Amino acid sequence: MSPEDLPEVVSREEWLARRKELLAREKELTRHRDEVNAARRRLPMVEITKDYAFEGPRGGAGLADLFEGRGQLVVYHAMFGPGAGEACPACSFWIDNVGRLVHLHARDTSLAVVSRAPLAELERYKRRMGWSIPWYSSHGGDFNYDFHVSFDASVAPVEWNYRDYADLVRENPDWEGYTGEEMGVSAFLRLGDRVFHTYSCYGRGIDLLNGTYNWLDLTARGRQEDWERPPGRADGPAMAWLRRHDEYGPV
Numbered sequence: 654m655s656p657e658d659l660p661e662v663v664s665r666e667e668w669l670a671r672r673k674e675l676l677a678r679e680k681e682l683t684r685h686r687d688e689v690n691a692a693r694r695r696l697p698m699v700e701i702t703k704d705y706a707f708e709g710p711r712g713g714a715g716l717a718d719l720f721e722g723r724g725q726l727v728v729y730h731a732m733f734g735p736g737a738g739e740a741c742p743a744c745s746f747w748i749d750n751v752g753r754l755v756h757l758h759a760r761d762t763s764l765a766v767v768s769r770a771p772l773a774e775l776e777r778y779k780r781r782m783g784w785s786i787p788w789y790s791s792h793g794g795d796f797n798y799d800f801h802v803s804f805d806a807s808v809a810p811v812e813w814n815y816r817d818y819a820d821l822v823r824e825n826p827d828w829e830g831y832t833g834e835e836m837g838v839s840a841f842l843r844l845g846d847r848v849f850h851t852y853s854c855y856g857r858g859i860d861l862l863n864g865t866y867n868w869l870d871l872t873a874r875g876r877q878e879d880w881e882r883p884p885g886r887a888d889g890p891a892m893a894w895l896r897r898h899d900e901y902g903p904v
Contacts, residue, residue: 659873660873693852696851696852698842698849698850698851699849699850700847700848700849700850701716701841701848701849701850703795703799705791705794705795705796706791706793706794707719707767707789707790707791707794707796708771708772708789708790708792709772709787709788709789709790710787710788714789716796716841716848717843717846717848719763719765719767719787719789720763720841720843720848721763721787723758723761723762723763723843724761724762724842724843724844725760725761725762725763725840725841725842725843726762726763726764726765726840726841726842726843727757727762727763727764727765727838727839727840727841728764728765728766728767728838728839728840728841729744729747729748729751729764729765729766729767729836729837729838730766730767730768730797730800730802730835730836730837730838730839731744731747731748731766731767731768731788731836732744732768732802732833732834732835732836733768733769733770733774733775733778733834734768734769734770734803734833734834735769735770735771735774735792736770736774737770737774738774738778739778739781739897740768740778741834741836742892742895742896742897742900743836743892743895744836745782745897745898746863746865746892746895747836747859747862747863748766748782748784748786749782749865749898750862750863750864750865751764751786752864754786763787764786764787765786765787765788765789766786766787766788766789767788767789767790767791767796767797768788768789768790768791768797768834769790769791769792769797769803769834770790770792771790771792772789772790772792775788775789775790776788781899782897782898782899795808795809797834800837800839800853801813801814801835801837801853801855802834802835802836802837802855803833803834803835804831804832804833804834804835805832806818806830811828811831813835813855814855814856814858835855836855836859837853837854837855837858837859838853838854838855838858838859838862839852839853840852840853877894878892878893878894
């Protein structure tokens with residue numbers, strides 16, 4: 654952060670006046686977020702009638718099994734394709750920020766990670782990262798394609814963040830012929846034996862789920878991001894500073 658980008662130095666009285674102005678905007682944002690959250694809860698839902706097959710810690714599973722007997726399920730779609738050997742640094746960053754699942758479980762909600770890599774690859778990386786979160790493989794199935802986090806036009810029409818293929822290519826030509834993975838979050842509701850899809854989000858829609866980002870947003874330097882698009886990636890820029898938590902070295 655260059656000196657000219659640093660906050661100006663003022664008296665305590667002026668700081669307090671400016672802080673109160675910002676507080677009013679923060680409260681406005683909170684009220685707006687509450688309204689958006691309420692609108693999200695009022696979204697209609699779609700029944701899932703397709704039989705999705707997963708491989709997980711206890712063997713084969715269907716989508717209903719990922720609920721672990723609870724009424725709600727949130728799925729984190731992690732970018733980890735077959736043969737990748739490890740999840741992308743950004744997905745690893747988000748999973749690091751999940752926290753203790755017991756608080757979700759207390760509200761009748763389960764959280765699981767789903768990726769296309771075979772289970773053995775997922776479990777190996779999970780051990781490396783020291784995670785205990787349930788992680789399921791959708792290898793060989795349509796789940797990731799149907800929820801628009803894996804891309805291959807020969808398998809399913811390409812769509813991302815509610816934009817179709819033509820719009821994506823028009824905005825970014827790198828989408829032309831792109832095959833790969835993206836991150837995202839999907840929410841489901843279970844009523845007896847019936848499962849419903851209630852919500853999915855991608856891109857900046859998952860920002861609030863990352864506690865580290867929200868802590869950094871409170872500081873003067875903020876997120877200190879250095880954005881760049883890796884070669885061959887159509888899905889957007891990556892955080893150049895970011896490493897998996899065992900790759901940083903001394904910090």
